[in-house]
Amino acid sequence: MRKNIKIIGSGFSALAAACYLAKEGNKVTIYEKNSTIGGRARQLKKDGFTFDIGPTWYWMPDVFERFFNDFGKKPSDYYELIKLSPAYQVYFGVNEFVTIADNLPEIITTFESVEKGSGEKLASFMKEAQSNYDIAIKDLVYRPGVSPLELITVETALKVNQFFGNISKDIRRRFKNKKLVQILEFPVLFLGAKPSDTPSFYNFMNFADFGLGTWHPKNGMYSVVLAMEQLAKELGVTINVNSNIEKIEVTDGKATALVVNGERVSADIILSGADYHHSETLLDEKHRAYSEKYWEKKTFAPSSLLFYVGFDKKIENVEHHSLFFDVDFDVHAQDIYDNPKWPKDPLFYASFPSKTDSNSAPEGKEAAIFLIPLAPGLNDTNELRETYFEKIMTRLENLTQQSLKNNIIFKESFCVNDFIKDYNSYKGNAYGMANTLLQTAFLRPKLKSKKVKSLYFTGQLTVPGPGVPPALISGKLVADLIKKHR
Known part of the structure; x- marks a missing residue:
C-alpha cells in the first residue's frame, strides 16, 4: 500500500532513504x-x-556504485570522478613528508624506503584489511543492527579476536617507524574514535585508503548531493527547503504528523535524518527512547574548526589532500577524547581542491579548506578561531617554505556553534557517534523507534556509523525496515 512518508533533513542518509522509498511507490516528502x-x-x-562545507574525501567508490546501481544508474550518469594521484601527502616537518601514491605497489615501495622490511609487512596487512573489507562493506554493514546475531557469520567467527583487539596495537606490533604508524592509523579517524579504542577488524579502512584509492568528484562532493537530488526528483520525491521541524506529533503511540514552520502536516510514517538526539527532543519526553544521561555517556566523534580560504596565488609544495602531522598525534588525541580541551598544538588537514578542479577557484588563485579536529562541546569564540587560524597558517608557511598570510583574499570559518545552529548537532559534533566496540552495530541507537510506532531514524548516530558511504547504507537499511512496516 502506498504510504505518505515525511522525512526530516536532506543529508546523504535522508536522500538515500527517500530514493529507496519513492522507488517502492510511496509518496515521499523531504523537509x-x-x-x-x-x-x-x-x-x-x-x-x-567554491568549497565543500562538509565532507571532502570520496572513499569507497564501490558503495556509491552500489547505491546508484540499485536504481539502474551509475555515478557517471550524474558526475565525473577523478582519481587523485597522489592520493594525499603527509607532512612531518620542513621538507619531511611521505607521499601516498594512487596504487598499492607504489605505496609498498614507499613504506620499504622509510622502514626496511615494512613493504612485505604492509602487503600482508593489506590482504587482511581487504578480507575484512569484503566481509564488512559487502555484507555486515548492510544489516540493520537489530540483533547481535547479525554479527555472527562463518567469516566473523574466524576473526572474533579482531573485535577485541585494537587498531593501534595491531599496527604498532608490525611497524616501528612512527611516521608509518601514524599514516596507517589515520583512516580510522574517519570512524570517530582513537585508534586505541577502535577494534582491529576496522582495519578495512586501510583497504579503503590504499586499496581503493582517493577520488574527487568534479565540482566537489556537492556533485554527489546534486546527483542524489536529481535521482530523488526523477523518482517523484518532493523536497522543501527553509522548512523547520518544530514537533513530531504522536497519537495513541504512533507518529502521525510533523509541525513544519507552524503548520501541521500528517504522515503515515516519519523518518528523521536529522541529528538523532535533536530528533528525539521534537517528541514529548515520554516518547523518547534515549535519555539525556544515555547521550552524555556515549563517545562522540570529534567536532571541527574549519576555514574556507581564498588565496590570490597558487600555493606550492602541497597536494590536493595534505595532512600536517608535525606535532604529537597522541597528545592531540587526548585533548579530543580523554581530557577535552582546545589543543595547544593541533594536527590539521588541508584540502586544495583547485589543484585538481579548475572550477574551484579563479585562474591563478587557490581555494583552501583547513580542518582542525576538536572535542565536541568546547567553548567556541571568534577569538579562539583567530588564534588557531594564526597557528596553522604560521605552520603551513614554515612547512611549505612560502609566504601566504598576505595572499589571503578572504576566509570564512565554521565550528562548534555553527554545527549546533545549522545542523542541531549534539554538542556540535561533526561526524556523529564513534564506532567503538560498545557502539558498534546492534549497540548503536536504533533505526526504528522503540517507543513510537511509525517513527524511524537514519544517519551517522545510528547504523552503521560515521562517514558518507555509511550514510548511504543507513538510508538503504532504514528504507528496507520501512518496507516491512505493518
Missing part, C-alpha cells in the same frame, strides 16, 4: 531547515571560489 539541501555536505560559493 530541510536550511536554504539548501545536503545537510553537512553543503557548498559555499564566494568571489568565484
Whole structure:
C-alpha cells in the first residue's frame, strides 16, 4: 500500500532513504531547515571560489556504485570522478613528508624506503584489511543492527579476536617507524574514535585508503548531493527547503504528523535524518527512547574548526589532500577524547581542491579548506578561531617554505556553534557517534523507534556509523525496515 512518508533533513542518509522509498511507490516528502539541501555536505560559493562545507574525501567508490546501481544508474550518469594521484601527502616537518601514491605497489615501495622490511609487512596487512573489507562493506554493514546475531557469520567467527583487539596495537606490533604508524592509523579517524579504542577488524579502512584509492568528484562532493537530488526528483520525491521541524506529533503511540514552520502536516510514517538526539527532543519526553544521561555517556566523534580560504596565488609544495602531522598525534588525541580541551598544538588537514578542479577557484588563485579536529562541546569564540587560524597558517608557511598570510583574499570559518545552529548537532559534533566496540552495530541507537510506532531514524548516530558511504547504507537499511512496516 502506498504510504505518505515525511522525512526530516536532506543529508546523504535522508536522500538515500527517500530514493529507496519513492522507488517502492510511496509518496515521499523531504523537509530541510536550511536554504539548501545536503545537510553537512553543503557548498559555499564566494568571489568565484567554491568549497565543500562538509565532507571532502570520496572513499569507497564501490558503495556509491552500489547505491546508484540499485536504481539502474551509475555515478557517471550524474558526475565525473577523478582519481587523485597522489592520493594525499603527509607532512612531518620542513621538507619531511611521505607521499601516498594512487596504487598499492607504489605505496609498498614507499613504506620499504622509510622502514626496511615494512613493504612485505604492509602487503600482508593489506590482504587482511581487504578480507575484512569484503566481509564488512559487502555484507555486515548492510544489516540493520537489530540483533547481535547479525554479527555472527562463518567469516566473523574466524576473526572474533579482531573485535577485541585494537587498531593501534595491531599496527604498532608490525611497524616501528612512527611516521608509518601514524599514516596507517589515520583512516580510522574517519570512524570517530582513537585508534586505541577502535577494534582491529576496522582495519578495512586501510583497504579503503590504499586499496581503493582517493577520488574527487568534479565540482566537489556537492556533485554527489546534486546527483542524489536529481535521482530523488526523477523518482517523484518532493523536497522543501527553509522548512523547520518544530514537533513530531504522536497519537495513541504512533507518529502521525510533523509541525513544519507552524503548520501541521500528517504522515503515515516519519523518518528523521536529522541529528538523532535533536530528533528525539521534537517528541514529548515520554516518547523518547534515549535519555539525556544515555547521550552524555556515549563517545562522540570529534567536532571541527574549519576555514574556507581564498588565496590570490597558487600555493606550492602541497597536494590536493595534505595532512600536517608535525606535532604529537597522541597528545592531540587526548585533548579530543580523554581530557577535552582546545589543543595547544593541533594536527590539521588541508584540502586544495583547485589543484585538481579548475572550477574551484579563479585562474591563478587557490581555494583552501583547513580542518582542525576538536572535542565536541568546547567553548567556541571568534577569538579562539583567530588564534588557531594564526597557528596553522604560521605552520603551513614554515612547512611549505612560502609566504601566504598576505595572499589571503578572504576566509570564512565554521565550528562548534555553527554545527549546533545549522545542523542541531549534539554538542556540535561533526561526524556523529564513534564506532567503538560498545557502539558498534546492534549497540548503536536504533533505526526504528522503540517507543513510537511509525517513527524511524537514519544517519551517522545510528547504523552503521560515521562517514558518507555509511550514510548511504543507513538510508538503504532504514528504507528496507520501512518496507516491512505493518
